[in-house]
Amino acid sequence: GDSVTQMEGPVTLSEEAFLTINCTYTATGYPSLFWYVQYPGEGLQLLLKATKADDKGSNKGFEATYRKETTSFHLEKGSVQVSDSAVYFCALSDRVTSYDKVIFGPGTSLSVIP
Amino acid sequence: GAGVSQTPSNKVTEKGKYVELRCDPISGHTALYWYRQSLGQGPEFLIYFQGTGAADDSGLPNDRFFAVRPEGSVSTLKIQRTERGDSAVYLCASSSLAGSTDTQYFGPGTRLTVL
Numbered sequence: 001g002d003s004v005t006q007m008e009g010p011v012t013l014s015e016e017a018f019l020t021i022n023c024t025y026t027a028t029g030y031p032s033l034f035w036y037v038q039y040p041g042e043g044l045q046l047l048l049k050a051t052k053a054d055d056k057g058s059n060k061g062f063e064a065t066y067r068k069e070t071t072s073f074h075l076e077k078g079s080v081q082v083s084d085s086a087v088y089f090c091a092l093s094d095r096v097t098s099y100d101k102v103i104f105g106p107g108t109s110l111s112v113i114p
Numbered sequence: 115g116a117g118v119s120q121t122p123s124n125k126v127t128e129k130g131k132y133v134e135l136r137c138d139p140i141s142g143h144t145a146l147y148w149y150r151q152s153l154g155q156g157p158e159f160l161i162y163f164q165g166t167g168a169a170d171d172s173g174l175p176n177d178r179f180f181a182v183r184p185e186g187s188v189s190t191l192k193i194q195r196t197e198r199g200d201s202a203v204y205l206c207a208s209s210s211l212a213g214s215t216d217t218q219y220f221g222p223g224t225r226l227t228v229l
Contacts, residue, residue, distance in 0.1 A: 004156075036220075043118075044157070044205065044220040089156050101170065102147075102207075102218060104156030 002027045004105035006090045012111045013080055021075040021108045023064075023090035031092040033057075033066050033073040034102070038087045047075075047088070080112045116140070118221035120206050126227045127196055135191040135224045139208030146189050147218060148181055149205040157205050163189060196228045 007022040025031065035047040035057070048057030053068035062077045073090060090105040119138040127133050139146050144165055149157035159173040163183045171181070178196075183189040193200055203225050207218040 043222040044207075046217050046219075049217070091156070101159050101162065102149075102157075103159070106154070106156050 002031065002092060002094050002103050004090050004092055004103055006088075006105035006108055009087075009107070009109040010111060011108060012113065015082055015112055015114050016079045017112075019075070019077040019080045019084075019110070021088055021090075021110070023073045023075065023105060025071050025073065025090070025092050027071075027092055027094060029094055031094055033064070034091040034093070035062070035064055035073070035075050036089040036091055036104070038089065038107070040086070044089070080110075082112045082114055085110055085112045118206055118208055118219050120204075120221040120224050122224060123222065124225045124227075126229065128229050129196060129198060131196050131228075133193050133196055133226065135193075135204050135226070137189045137191070137206030137208075137221060139187065139189070139206070140210075140219055141187075143208035143210050143219075144186070145209045145211065145216070145218075146183060147207040147209075148189070148191050149207065151203045151205055151223070153202075160191070160204075193226075196226075198228050201226055201228045 003026045005024050032051045034049045036044045037047045048059040050057040050066035056065045064073050064075045087107045087109045089107045091102050093102050121136045146163040148160040151157040161171040161181050166186045178194045181191045203223040205223045207220045209216040209218045
């Protein structure tokens, strides 16, 4: 079945460092891909998404490109801030079915220190 | 407008008891989803409603779990004879229309602890 794999955390970075969180997926159809973020004490929020190959999703300085050839959707940010400390989830939804059954990766915890 | 709300925010119960978890979706959203998030893991799909009917309940772990949405808005997740392994955060999400480009909006979750 469909699945998502992402790099294990926790990841600790200094402020203004470059961030990459790797994500790869397995899907039988043509999934949409997502990054969700969970800030401490808050609910899951959609950070960005891409619905087809070579699409780039971007939001709040974060970017991820849908790479069908490598089945990847790596999250990047050029300069992280302390406020970016959160848990990041890579996810996909399967278009083979008629609705968005979202399949999540295990999450990567990011801590940004001043 | 208001987002997805879930009550209670925390629920502590004893093994064997019955619990109900409530979800209020965003007004007008026809699609509603329940997920379960265990500690250190990503959310796992439980059940999906389109309107009043459960379109897919394939994620429910066993017959102790049941969910309803009688009027197509509020949903209740019901767990009978709770077990310690049911301890998790139960998340609800809603979207305006089922479809691969529609964003799911998540509630803050209910943290269930079974002693």
